[in-house]
Amino acid sequence: MGLGYIGLPTAALMAGKGMHIHGVDTNPNVVETINKGQIHIIEPELEGLVHYGVQQKLLKASSAPVQADVYLVAVPTPFKDDHKPDISYVESAAKMVAPFLRENSLFIIESTSPVGTTEKIAELLLSIRPDLNEKIFIAYCPERVLPGNVIHELQYNDRVIGGIDNASTEKAVSFYEKFTKGNLHKTNARTAEMCKLVENAYRDVNIAFANELSIISDKAGIDVNELINLASKHPRVKILKPGPGVGGHCIAVDPWFLVSDFPDETKMIRMARETNNYKTNWVFEKIIAKTEQLRKELNRKPILACMGLTYKSDIDDVRESPAMSIYHKLLEVNCTVIAVEPHVKSTDKLVLTDAREAIKKADLLVYLVAHKVFKSLPKSKQQETLDFCGALS
Numbered sequence: 001m002g003l004g005y006i007g008l009p010t011a012a013l014m015a016g017k018g019m020h021i022h023g024v025d026t027n028p029n030v031v032e033t034i035n036k037g038q039i040h041i042i043e044p045e046l047e048g049l050v051h052y053g054v055q056q057k058l059l060k061a062s063s064a065p066v067q068a069d070v071y072l073v074a075v076p077t078p079f080k081d082d083h084k085p086d087i088s089y090v091e092s093a094a095k096m097v098a099p100f101l102r103e104n105s106l107f108i109i110e111s112t113s114p115v116g117t118t119e120k121i122a123e124l125l126l127s128i129r130p131d132l133n134e135k136i137f138i139a140y141c142p143e144r145v146l147p148g149n150v151i152h153e154l155q156y157n158d159r160v161i162g163g164i165d166n167a168s169t170e171k172a173v174s175f176y177e178k179f180t181k182g183n184l185h186k187t188n189a190r191t192a193e194m195c196k197l198v199e200n201a202y203r204d205v206n207i208a209f210a211n212e213l214s215i216i217s218d219k220a221g222i223d224v225n226e227l228i229n230l231a232s233k234h235p236r237v238k239i240l241k242p243g244p245g246v247g248g249h250c251i252a253v254d255p256w257f258l259v260s261d262f263p264d265e266t267k268m269i270r271m272a273r274e275t276n277n278y279k280t281n282w283v284f285e286k287i288i289a290k291t292e293q294l295r296k297e298l299n300r301k302p303i304l305a306c307m308g309l310t311y312k313s314d315i316d317d318v319r320e321s322p323a324m325s326i327y328h329k330l331l332e333v334n335c336t337v338i339a340v341e342p343h344v345k346s347t348d349k350l351v352l353t354d355a356r357e358a359i360k361k362a363d364l365l366v367y368l369v370a371h372k373v374f375k376s377l378p379k380s381k382q383q384e385t386l387d388f389c390g391a392l393s
């Protein structure tokens, strides 16, 4: 259920192992694309696997579920305006599946979910199908793959698997053993749910530390990248890299699930979220200050180039991207901005310029994402550069 960044690679990998996969997605374009053996997202090795699965009649996409042995849910779990988790997609997937469940069915949630979601969904399923009480298996198994390396990590990462009871845990573990090679760690559903949230909160807190250092260093006239490099020579210190904030659908979202459920206890986790969001504003203000200085020097409106728009380096994903939000804010305040994003195609709404062309045209290069391709670009002319992500260091 759900054939996006997580569901499709998982489905394709399982099909590649000879399993029969009926993939369900509510987006008809996604269904149509996959049934042609093509893909709607960019992920290395994925297209070949999808093509193989469809050609071998092992993988089929559809808008509705069918009766199956295992149901695996990888639908979105965003947050609402008030930062409260929105599990309505998981509920809707569960309702779609409920009529097809039978004795011994295994229902797994992979979507990142607030603590207690699996138990809630179990209640929902059994309220629709009371005939299956204690006759089906329900488990939670979060995903921790790195976009850009999903096919490898899906197979080799360790996984945490927690059922609503021991039998569900065991059943889910024996399912994942069929197509994964990492260690499978058994626990209960609540711990598995919390584990995923804690992993992303850990990353967020550590990135917030680096972002705070970048702001202090700027004030102190110190190069933060050199500072972090030197401090990390300490045998027990390993500082992450600062950037223009934190984006994506995981690290910028999941810590809020903890803050929402434990508002009085999550002081540091909330502060990290706020620090990382503040960093985006700080970067925006820095760009505006530089633009103003250039406007006076050049006696005209300077041309800015935003180098990179995705939420992190070397991927095509712009969801929750701080770089993208900075670019839009610059447009809103009437700056003349060129957008450069080598991993995304131009659309009517987002007109992109080739990086080399941008270097020729811009008065100010603003590096927002440290894509590898930026390192091999020719050195720029006399123009000014602001590097907020260590793209050039």
Ligand SMILES: NC(=O)c1ccc[n+]([C@@H]2O[C@H](COP(=O)([O-])OP(=O)(O)OC[C@H]3O[C@@H](n4cnc5c(N)ncnc54)[C@H](O)[C@@H]3O)[C@@H](O)[C@H]2O)c1
Pocket (backbone or CB within 6 Å): 001, 002, 003, 004, 005, 006, 007, 024, 025, 026, 027, 030, 074, 075, 076, 077, 089, 092, 093, 096, 110, 111, 112, 113, 143, 144, 145, 146, 147, 249, 250
């Ligand atoms: N993308 C990642 O790197 C990543 C990593 C770890 C965890 N996660 C989590 O995995 C989950 C899925 O994330 P994603 O990035 O794959 O999302 P996505 O938006 O790429 O894909 C989700 C898909 O589900 C479909 N969908 C929505 N409701 C549906 C329903 N009721 N039935 C069937 N399909 C439905 C959507 O059309 C969409 O194609 C989220 O909870 C996310 O937080 C994602």
